[in-house]
Amino acid sequence: MLSGNQLVITGVPEFGQLAENVSVDLEGRPNQLLLIQEAGSRAQKSVVFSTISTYDIDDNHPLWPIIEKEMGVNGYYWYTVFTKITVIDHSDPENPQVVHELYLEGSYQTSRKVGSSVHMFTYSWIEVDGLKYWPDLPDNYYGDPDNSLRDQLWNKAISEAIAYNDQLIESLTLQDLVPRIFLVVPDGIVAHDFTAQGCSNVVIAEDGMSRGFTSIVSFEALGDVFTFEADHVVSNWSIIYASSDTVLLAEPADDWWWYWNNDEYEEATNIHRFDNTAAGTLKYSGSGRVKGTVLDQFSLSAYEGIIRVATTTDQWNRWWVSAPPPSKNHLYTLAGDDTLEVVGQLEGIAIGERIWSARFIQDRGYLVTAQNIDPLWTIDLSDPENPTIMGELKVPGVSTYVHPLEDEHLLTIGFGGDEQGIDDSIKVSLFDVSDFANPRREDLLTLFAAEGDDWSSWGTSEALYEHKAFQYWAPKKLLAVPLSAHRYTMNEFDYGYEYVNKLVLVSVDTTSGLSTYGEVDHSDFYNSSPSDYWCYQDIRRSIFMGDYIYAISDRGVTSSNLLSMTLAASILLPGSSCELYWDGIEVR
Secondary structure (H helix, E strand, C coil): CEECCEEEEECCCCCCCCCCEEEEECCCEEEEEEEEECCCCCCEEEEEEEEEEHHHCCCCCCCHHHHHHHHHHHCCCCCCEEEEEEEEECCCCCCCEEEEEEEEECEEEEEEEECCEEEEEEEEECCCCCCCCCCCCCHHHHHCCCHHHHHHHHHHHHHHHHHHHHHHHHCCCHHHCCCCEEEEECCEEEEECCCCCCCCCEEECCCCCCCEEEEEEEEECCCCCCCEEEEEEECCCCEEEECCCEEEEEEECCCHHHHCCCCCCCCEEEEEEEECCCCCCCEEEEEEEEECECCCHHHEEEECCEEEEEEEECCCCCCCCCCCCCCEEEEEEEECCCCCEEEEEEEEECCCCEEEEEEEECCEEEEEEECCEEEEEEEECCCCCCCEEEEEEEEECEEEEEEECCCCEEEEEEEEEECCEEEEEEEEEEEECCCCCCCEEEEEEEECCCCCCCCCCCCECHHHCCHHHCEEECCCCEEEEEEEEEEEEECCCCEEEEEEEEEEEEEEECCCEEEEEEEEECHHHCCCCCCCCCCCCCEEEEEEECCEEEEEECCEEEEEECCCCCEEEEEECCCCCCCEEECCEEEC
């Protein structure tokens, strides 16, 4: 587990038990953890990704000579964050060892593992020191009322700024632009230059307008020798999809502000495809473009050589236009060996609505669109050149995540609503899609974190937007969903917040429907003092083990018996440090 700035390893001698913690200190702010294990052996490693600000690096850090040099040349360091990869070997779980450390310029996006191969994605802006973003206007420009003279001064200053920028950019080398990678070695660090062979590992759309890089670092995690490669896509901020053989990057063809006051602007998304079947590497295999913007990774799919993409257009509500076009939703299929060409399409789905969730399962697709009412669309993709809408079900509310069950049912989580619109109540729904042309909702269950007017609305759940917090365990037919709420408390002696942090278990039965099975409460981890303020008070993840459910939050781990719903074991975690300055008092 990641807790605070530590990797924490907790033994489970038997289901329901918890052993003492072993921890490894991590640099920076950890973002994500991948567990890599070799089949049939005890070889086991963790790969942790963390964010490090250059402002937190002192003169004892191995990167300091690089930063100090940049500061001396440019007056500041143009990359403000690094992403660090830390590989930890815990084949002996009681004696974990850091075996590899690597720094990459840029902000962490996400990572994926396929077997023992790891692919990490970061994003970094192309910042050029000294570039002029505004013309140098003379003093008489501001005081001269003559519009024609002001125009002349403005145009002259613009031309001079462009000429200056052109000369500055012309003097740059590829190495000045591409993010750098630094590997920690016993004697310090080694900088890796990925520009020696020119642009062979850099991809950009023919009409690319981006000023940023999506960088992909790929490596084999279990090898004793740490070798890696890097690929770069000149792109806007991308959405990442990965399967066992394909990686997709979906990036807006233009920057997010490009539509602003541009009536002729047509939203489009570039799809870049990589093959990840070779261990520890990616191979670029073509790009294509579709109309609209992509919501998340579940709006993308690769199946039997066909790429499927669900998009939305005109969701920005161009208020400066007297009659802005309504939003529309689309589904495209793409194929090709060296490029990605659109081979099939469904356009104009649910006019006036936008996509809230999507899911592709083999040759079937599911879209949830909504404005006030939540239509569930079922789409036949068996013929990629002719995707066909098979069914539509309109129900109040909206689903934000769709989870397939094994017997032609869907389990979803989202918000409730009525004919007037969507509210903030948290709903779990069970859909029957066995008759693909006539989907129906079998049951609906409202989840409450806490009830009462003084609690924060209906509460919230990370499962609404993070599928890893949505834990369905088919052998038990149980769904675990974290819920939380808070309220302000104050009396004559103290003040602060009171929290409800729990894991709700839902029984999922395709015959009898949905029902609340039980709950695990972590509130006491955070309510020990009413003046405490916690940044990460929610239960983040859960694991089913035998007849037990393990709940993990920032401050602790609990094991509860599923038969009796009683606490079996509990341990404290170091947790994150959240500072609150109130009347000069620091609370941690």
